[in-house]
Amino acid sequence: MSATAEKAELDREFTELYRLHLRDVYSYSYYRVGNHHDAEDLTEQTFLQAYRHFARALAESNGRPLRPWLIRIAHNLAANYHRDRSRRPQTNLEDAGVISAPHETEDLVEGREELTAVLRGVAGLPDDRREALIMRFAIGMDNREIARALGRSEGATKVLIHRAIRQLEAQLETEKEVGDE
């Protein structure tokens, strides 16, 4: 196959990856940065970076799905984003860990307190636990995919998610008790 044809085949495969996972990358980015504007920037940067390194990633994937690789790129870019923001003196640090959800009006009214408490709880978790929960619940990744995205073993990832859920549960329980008093 000529170099041009190989490139064309690569582009076709990348197009498929983009089509399948645009929403995943966007959702992950959104829950990492908490606003649509920066989530769009992160998503764009993720795909442009992915395009540049796609041939190598494909060759090294041995046929495994590339979604964890894509999310790992978004994860690294989000980490850079938060690092840059924390260095800027004009940044409001209180906003850095805030997650806002794009729910519709009636959801907001009906389950507003529960929703707010869960999102606040997720935002307050340690970084690795928060990211694992976003990958699991917002994107629907399984333990194996999350492990690959975070560069951990499957066992360690299972423990990480279990502890994240337990910590969140304890936080919500404490908030409820305080609220009841």
Add this chain to the structure above:
Amino acid sequence: MSEVERMLRGALVPVEPSMALSERLERRLSELTDAAVGELAEFDPSALRDPRRWARLVAAGIVAGTAGGALVLVRARQKQRRREAQGLRALQRGMREVSADMRHRLRR
């Protein structure tokens, strides 16, 4: 599924990217694809002097043209779907804006 997992599933819902993002991204990716294909085509000028390779070049050009246009096809398909969903999306977007505004007010 535990209660907290149910709550997490309800809170961390997938988020649809905007049409503007899809279009901007697809345009940029198409530009990159075209540039890369163009560079490859220019990379081997000796091929043009060898008639035995013309057939291969034409075939490669057709494949490249087809795949290079794959993003354009995706865009066209998405536009079609968007046209169908435009009314609903406009409504959803409006509701999202209202909910964002409400959230903002509630935080104050």
